[in-house]
Amino acid sequence: MNKKDPEIIIFACEWTPYIGADNAGVEMQQYSPFVRIIRVICTGQITPSNILTAFKNGADGVMIAGCEEGDCHYIVGNEKCIKVVEETKQLLKFSGIEPERLEIKLFTEVDGSTFASIVNKFVMKIRKMGKVQTEVSS
Amino acid sequence: MNIEKIIDDTKAYFCIECGICTGSCPISRIDSNFSPRLMVENLLLGEEDDVIRSKKLWSCLTCKACSSRCPASVDFNQFIMRSRIEAKLLGENGTCTHAGTLKAMMELQTTEFFRKSKEWIPENFKVTDRGKFYYFVGCLPFFNIIFKDINVKSIDIAVSALKIFNFFGIEPVISENERCCGHDHYWIGEFDVFKTLAEYNLKTINNSGAEVVFFTCPEGYNMFKEVYPLYFGKLDFECVYLPNFVNEKLRDGDFSFLETEDKVTYQDPCRLGRFMGIYEEPRNLIQNIPGIVFKDMPRNRANSLCCGSSNWINCTSVNKLIQVERLKEAENTGAETLITGCPKCEIHLNCALFDRDNNYNIRIKDITTLIAEKLGGK
Ligand code: SF4
Ligand code: SF4
Numbered sequence: 001m002n003k004k005d006p007e008i009i010i011f012a013c014e015w016t017p018y019i020g021a022d023n024a025g026v027e028m029q030q031y032s033p034f035v036r037i038i039r040v041i042c043t044g045q046i047t048p049s050n051i052l053t054a055f056k057n058g059a060d061g062v063m064i065a066g067c068e069e070g071d072c073h074y075i076v077g078n079e080k081c082i083k084v085v086e087e088t089k090q091l092l093k094f095s096g097i098e099p100e101r102l103e104i105k106l107f108t109e110v111d112g113s114t115f116a117s118i119v120n121k122f123v124m125k126i127r128k129m130g131k132v133q134t135e136v137s138s
Numbered sequence: 139m140n141i142e143k144i145i146d147d148t149k150a151y152f153c154i155e156c157g158i159c160t161g162s163c164p165i166s167r168i169d170s171n172f173s174p175r176l177m178v179e180n181l182l183l184g185e186e187d188d189v190i191r192s193k194k195l196w197s198c199l200t201c202k203a204c205s206s207r208c209p210a211s212v213d214f215n216q217f218i219m220r221s222r223i224e225a226k227l228l229g230e231n232g233t234c235t236h237a238g239t240l241k242a243m244m245e246l247q248t249t250e251f252f253r254k255s256k257e258w259i260p261e262n263f264k265v266t267d268r269g270k271f272y273y274f275v276g277c278l279p280f281f282n283i284i285f286k287d288i289n290v291k292s293i294d295i296a297v298s299a300l301k302i303f304n305f306f307g308i309e310p311v312i313s314e315n316e317r318c319c320g321h322d323h324y325w326i327g328e329f330d331v332f333k334t335l336a337e338y339n340l341k342t343i344n345n346s347g348a349e350v351v352f353f354t355c356p357e358g359y360n361m362f363k364e365v366y367p368l369y370f371g372k373l374d375f376e377c378v379y380l381p382n383f384v385n386e387k388l389r390d391g392d393f394s395f396l397e398t399e400d401k402v403t404y405q406d407p408c409r410l411g412r413f414m415g416i417y418e419e420p421r422n423l424i425q426n427i428p429g430i431v432f433k434d435m436p437r438n439r440a441n442s443l444c445c446g447s448s449n450w451i452n453c454t455s456v457n458k459l460i461q462v463e464r465l466k467e468a469e470n471t472g473a474e475t476l477i478t479g480c481p482k483c484e485i486h487l488n489c490a491l492f493d494r495d496n497n498y499n500i501r502i503k504d505i506t507t508l509i510a511e512k513l514g515g516k
């Protein structure tokens with residue numbers, strides 16, 4: 001891996017997007033090699049600390065992939081996660097990390113091509129932003 | 139394991155088994171299974187697993203109510219902190235409150251790229267990048283985001299501090315490179331994180347040319363004043379708790395307070411009171427506000443009751459009961475406002491206040507905010 005390559009974490013709910021990721025494999029869809037997918041039972045399980053720790057450990061972007069609104073298997077997990085993401089974006093902003101590096105996407109489809117294209121779009125965005133700044137100016 | 143060293147350094151061997159610690163401990167009063175005396179005994183008797191491996195190790199508030207009364211001068215706070223370091227090595231852990239958000243937020247500050255945004259500073263305030271006076275903002279901007287759900291606006295404290303500085307003609311240095319003081323990691327036994335944070339802070343402050351560093355948070359104040367020097371030697375600057383500075387100005391007759399109508403009481407934060415011995419300055423400030431009615435709670439100064447939680451670990455119904463007890467005590471003085479000197483007391487007591495099972499007629503206010511509101515003519 002190149003030093004300039006972005007490192008991207010995707011927290012994917014196992015009910016919709018993770019099936020999409022599985023299908024992407026079955027359909028032999030190509031998507032960016034810079035992402036690492038972490039399967040979660042529901043996006044409602046994700047806390048700000050999971051996201052902050054990802055950035056602390058060197059992530060340049062974090063995408064949270066959940067089920068469509070009204071379609072969460074635990075009723076309001078995704079709605080709760082939307083709030084968590086809002087709060088975490090604020091925390092990132094106050095830590096010198098662009099809040100755009102964090103995104104939540106709710107998936108309606110389980111097909112591989114949808115998953116691949118959404119992931120690729122996110123990776124493109126993060127590539128444009130570059131790595132989280134590391135130069136020292138103190 | 140360094141058990142013997144812990145016993146040596148904390149003078150645990152002096153323990154006379156009087157039980158004053160357990161009798162003084164706010165946790166023991168509610169949870170009879172928790173006993174500082176037993177922890178000391180167990181370690182002395184070689185039953186270290188009963189201490190190091192026990193979940194109770196993480197319930198201690200490190201409030202110093204025990205050690206401040208111990209007739210044998212056993213340093214129970216150090217005892218807990220050091221035991222936690224050993225416990226961490228064995229993979230033991232406390233339960234993080236707030237789903238670990240605060241802990242992760244502090245650990246994010248150990249990275250090189252972290253920059254604390256100054257976006258919270260309102261336009262009309264004067265601050266600078268280099269100078270003699272430095273204001274340590276600490277975690278206030280983050281608390282402000284995390285605790286907005288329980289109606290706590292921690293950033294008001296920082297804005298109030300700026301108002302006070304500018305009122306006295308000071309343009310304080312505020313730095314993006316500042317980190318959390320490391321207080322919580324220090325007390326939960328994660329020494330490395332504490333050390334990294336402290337090193338960043340010392341570098342930042344030394345580079346700013348500061349001679350005096352002001353604090354509005356007693357935890358940061360205590361860390362800089364008493365803990366940093368233990369590990370980094372004498373600091374190149376002076377540490378001042380901002381209300382103390384205002385108190386001196388008041389004594390010198392440099393300004394006066396505006397008239398107000400309020401009935402208040404005061405909560406001694408453990409870091410400020412039992413740790414640093416600052417009891418009278420905040421009271422003096424409050425009592426000098428014309429029109430204010432001040433009444434102390436029955437448990438005050440060194441006997442003050444902790445706000446019920448610290449270090450962002452192990453907050454349970456026990457802690458909530460301590461807070462409820464304290465709020466009732468405050469209300470019984472007839473006060474309408476409970477003044478505290480610590481942003482964390484403000485958060486914890488507000489959390490209990492927010493609980494709609496009880497109806498309280500009291501609100502919580504930080505002393506820095508109170509001062510800024512009532513600053514009058516020079
Ligand atoms: S107060 Fe001190 S001497 Fe008494 S039991 Fe506790 S640690 Fe031992
Ligand atoms: S420090 Fe406070 S909470 Fe901990 S044992 Fe002593 S009195 Fe109890």
Ligand code: FES
Pocket residue numbers: 013014015016041042043044066067071072073074075077078
């Ligand atoms: S089950 Fe998929 S987001 Fe809750």
